Amino acid sequence: MPVSWRDAMGQALYGPGGFFVAGAGPADHFRTSVHASPAFASALLRLITQVDAALDHPARLDVVDVGAGRGELLQTLLRLVLSEGAAGVAVGVSGESTRSGRSGLIPPRAGSPETLTSTAAARPSRDEPSSVPVRPSVAERVRFTAVELAPRPAHLPEDIDWVSEIPAGITGVLLATEWLDNVPLDVAVHTDDGWRYLLVEPTSGVETLGESVSTADLGWLTTWWPSPTRLPGNPPRRPPTSRDRPKQR
Ligand SMILES: C[S@@+](CC[C@H](N)C(=O)[O-])C[C@H]1O[C@@H](n2cnc3c(N)ncnc32)[C@H](O)[C@@H]1O
Numbered sequence: 001m002p003v004s005w006r007d008a009m010g011q012a013l014y015g016p017g018g019f020f021v022a023g024a025g026p027a028d029h030f031r032t033s034v035h036a037s038p039a040f041a042s043a044l045l046r047l048i049t050q051v052d053a054a055l056d057h058p059a060r061l062d063v064v065d066v067g068a069g070r071g072e073l074l075q076t077l078l079r080l081v082l083s084e085g086a087a088g089v090a091v092g093v094s095g096e097s098t099r100s101g102r103s104g105l106i107p108p109r110a111g112s113p114e115t116l117t118s119t120a121a122a123r124p125s126r127d128e129p130s131s132v133p134v135r136p137s138v139a140e141r142v143r144f145t146a147v148e149l150a151p152r153p154a155h156l157p158e159d160i161d162w163v164s165e166i167p168a169g170i171t172g173v174l175l176a177t178e179w180l181d182n183v184p185l186d187v188a189v190h191t192d193d194g195w196r197y198l199l200v201e202p203t204s205g206v207e208t209l210g211e212s213v214s215t216a217d218l219g220w221l222t223t224w225w226p227s228p229t230r231l232p233g234n235p236p237r238r239p240p241t242s243r244d245r246p247k248q249r
Contacts, residue, residue: 002199002208009184011202014149020182021150025070032178034073041076044175048077051173052138061141062172067179068146070153074160081139142172188213188221190228195221 003011013020020026033040052061065074145161146152152162166174187198189209195218197210213221221228 002201002206002210004197004210005187005200006184008200008202013182013184025150025153026178027069027072032069034069034076034177038076038080041073041080044073044173045077045080048142048173049138052141055171057135057141058171059141060143060171061138062143062145062167062170062174064145064147064166064170064172064174066147066166066174066176067182068148068162070150071146071148071156071160071162073175073177074144074146075157078144078157078159081142186213186217188217194218195228 012018016022019029026032027035048061048063052058055061063074063077065071068074143161144159145163145167146156147163147166149164156162188195189198191209193212195213197213199208199210200206201208212218
């Protein structure tokens with residue numbers, strides 16, 4: 001039976017056995033910047049620390065990855081935070097040891113507004129108590145959340161939350177790499193009767209015309225594709241004017 005392209009895509013990608021939800025996931029089929037190298041995650045980590053500073057170092061800093069695949073990006077970010085912590089500066093609240101689990105550290109950049117103070121340096125010596133508070137590091141405040149339609153991978157570190165919908169009230173960074181090109185869509189064609197949906201028979205791929213598009217879709221089409229006989233973005237042809245001539249040197 002013919003169905004809308006939106007339903008056909010939805011089933012093929014996210015239905016039972018769907019391309020993105022079954023098996024080993026996107027990394028088994030193609031490489032994205034997320035899989036290619038930890039350099040991408042390193043760059044994002046720098047961005048995350050900048051956002052943290054812009055938000056005035058919230059008690060909980062969310063990093064949410066929408067369309068997280070199998071959590072590759074968040075796992076790399078978590079690893080970077082933890083491993084850089086091992087080689088970096090121990091950071092915590094003055095006078096307290098850093099918490100286990102999320103006590104990885106992000107090394108400071110010279111001159112960075114987020115330059116961190118070492119717990120050891122900030123901890124008051126026995127002779128010299130200090131009342132200077134040291135804020136908990138990004139590593140201690142960050143909360144990683146993957147938003148995915150696929151089930152949670154078995155061996156994902158428990159530091160990464162796994163949900164199927166974007167949580168409300170995020171304070172931090174929302175990432176979405178290679179996501180929007182996988183959102184199921186309707187397909188419409190312009191006919192003598194106006195805009196109609198295109199249907200597809202999932203097993204054969206044969207397309208047929210469906211109903212007229214909804215009022216909302218018609219509004220969208222009229223706004224973004226006002227001239228159905230021309231591709232969007234193609235300016236109307238006009239005779240060349242003097243402004244089009246190459247400049248004389
Ligand atoms: C092309 S993959 C990209 C995966 C990963 N971000 C990367 O760059 O390698 C798109 C991912 O988005 C997920 N996805 C698509 N629509 C989604 C939705 N509405 N909510 C959550 N995840 C979604 C798919 O299951 C798939 O894992």
